[in-house]
Amino acid sequence: MVLITLVSSDEQNFPVERELLKQSGTIETLIVNMNLDDEDTDAAAMPIPLPNVKGDVLEKVIQWMEHHKGDPVKEGDNEDNNAEIVVPQWDDDFFKPAMYGSKHLELTVAASYLDIKNLLTLSCKAISNTFKGKTGPQIREEWGVPNEFTPEEEEAIRKENEWSE
């Protein structure tokens, strides 16, 4: 079993199975470019730095990849927008503790940076589910978004929305 070491922005090392990293487009490209797949190359001696991902977030990402080991990797970006995405129960439980906090969003950003499409899709779906059926003030309260609109602006947006109803 080939192990490849990932180094987070806070200098934490994470030895990860080569097979798991196929889910990440960014790391896969790095591995290919660094010839880490070659038998002659000592992969363990060449850690991959990930300066944009913190240690705790990277740990969560690896945890997610371990669970989804063997899942088909999504390719391309032309899938139908209207296709309904269902978040599996395990992923729902995985995202829930960090929901409404910075951790979940950091996980999403990390998924985007590491190009893990399945994680990004599910994470975004989980975030989008928190918006559904809510009013603006409810979303603001849950996500800690301050109201930046003046009453005049709110009125203008309200009128804008009336076009559709």
Added chain:
Amino acid sequence: MNHVILSFIRDLTISRRIVRLWSMEFTQSMPFRVSYWAPLCTFALVSIALYVRLLFLIYKRRRTQQYSSFFYKMFFIGGLFDILSVIWYILAQWVYVDQIFGSSFLLTINYDNIPNMCYYYVYYFLYAQIFIILLVSANRLVAIHFPLSRLLSSCDSFPILFLFLFTLLFPILITLHFFWQPPIEFRANAAGAVGRWVHPDTTKANAIHAMCVVVLSTIFSALCYLSVMRKLAQLNSKNKTDRNHSRKWRQELSITIVGFATFLALCSATAYFSASYVAVMNNNNNSTLLETLRSLNIIHYFAMAFVNPWALLVTSATMRKRSNNSLLGSIVDSAARKNASYSANADEALVNSHAPPSDRRKLSRDNSQRSHDLHLQLPDIVKDYISRLPEDCAREIFKCLNIHHLDVLKCTSQRLHYLSSVFRNSVQKANAIELEVFKTINGDRFVDLVREAPFLSECFMHESSGASQMIEYDRVKPYDLWMLDYKASNADMSLIIRRAAFLMSRYRCDVVRFTSVLIDDNFVTEFSRVWQGKSMKRLLMLNLLLSAKPTVLHLDARAIIKEIDEPFLRSYAQAVTGPQLFARSPTKKPFTVSESFSTILSSFDSLVMDRLQVGADWIMSAILNRLKRRRSGSISCAITSVIYRPEIVDRVESVDSDVEYVSFEGRCVLRLKDTEFYADIKTTEGKPCRLHVNFSIRAKENVTPRQEAPISDIDVSDAIAHRCAEYPGKDTQFCNVHDIGPARIGFARSIKVDTSTGSGSRVSKIFLIISTIIASLMRYANT
């Protein structure tokens, strides 16, 4: 400490004596006033460092919405003027008051307007600062009263260079009279003391002028700020919760306070110049009052120069935070935080914590209440992570939402509002069957959107309990006819077009139909503009580029009064999947298009026109281009009336000169398969007049047409062609046309068929027109 204070007072007293120089009272050269300048220079240095820091921060963020506003542009320009004026003031004071280079030095620079510059710079910088204050006052008035006005956005869009040049020139314009005043000189008196000499009339005139300018400016500024305060008080009482939550409101309040502080500095200048005016008018040039006033002029000078950075630092938590790297910023920040009893860490911990939403809400309410109590100590450190998501992540999230969710989301924050507008096309669109502009119902015209009823699935399940009901249900269109509440006839056309475009951005329509639309310049302009999303971005913040094109765009122009312009047709053709141009004209005037339309017409899958002028090379090139580009595509041409204008007849070799026009009713489908074109002709009547024609555009030496087609067909078509060629002008009747089958008529260029009699006249016309088209095609292909 007492010693320092006493020393400062002594030097200030000396200063009072020195200022008598202004009125030609000479003194002996003084030692440099260390205790006078030390605190002033220290304050000036700290303030300038702070000012530079703030200007740098503003410059770095000049592309952001907040710092590209008019206020910050003027703040930046004012900063440059303030820093320059203070440096100039101190140096000038050192040179001709403290005479650090000696009195003889002053006499050596007594030329080239240097004395004038040492006198007039005060007025120049004063008027520049007043000009900035006036502009900022007016801007605050508009920003608070009309936050969404076009005037405000226009102000924000002024280029900073333009504002800078205007600020540079304005003081010169209102001080033009200085150029005609007696020159200022450095003179030595009998005792050998050197000082600045100003003509008494100059002093008087400038005092009056300055007093008028500052008083008028103060009155204008005061009126503006009174109005602003009144509005702020109204907002305060109207909606306290929103006020406290609104970051935008806090920003507006902060910069309004900064503007007001500058106004107070202007008031101090007004007081100074008013008192000077009174003293000068009473011929008290050398009076104690004037001396005292002149010794204090540094106060209003420094106030005007440094009120901006300090006021901004005190009122804006964001600025404090951003200037936190500097020692001064840290000091001010910590002091402000202490005063406000507000802990930034507490709020950060609040958001970072994994507390249940209910607890967070409670804490959020407490903080809101606390910030309400703090009045001007307005913290701006709530960690709004969702609004700071990178755009690509936001786009992924929006993909999982539909347009209605987006409407809710854009009400939450400025950032999400912006992202909602940018990624509107990424979200899931609701399906719609047809959009029709206009739907005529009982004589009234409406914009109609036929869409699937949202309750369709439930309704279907309910109805599907019985087989008979299910069949009944299928017969009834399960759509919800959505009708707009205003009549098109009473509405502004641009509004209707915007409405249509708005709906197209929200719904994935199978068909977009424009029926009975008067296509004039207004329509073309409005629709083209809306289609490109330029006006909508501003008015409705929508991006109207369609992510999913409708399959058919059906333009039924029953009242074409002008030529459709090129950009409109191009965007039309490019925006739909299967574009059809369906243009009908009720008038005798044919649908005319210019030659440059050939490429555009080739973009359409279907050209349906009742009267179209054809025959020129460009229409052929359009069709050929289309076919060549889409090798397997087809063009459907239903041309019911084709007019050959005399001037283009000679281009069509197959038409004799005595044929003025031909017309037919039917449908011509030209197809390209491999290297061969097929002309498939169908009449409106269907069966009896069905004719298939195929031909080759290969070079003749490479073609063996007889081997490609069935011999029987070739024989028949050859026979017809030769027969027609041998007997031009003779009556020809075609019977049982559908039995003829494919006919090769590529060489039949000189066929003339009399169309006056016989049951086959219609077919003859078709034959003639097709032969004409094919001949032109072949000629084009050969060339």
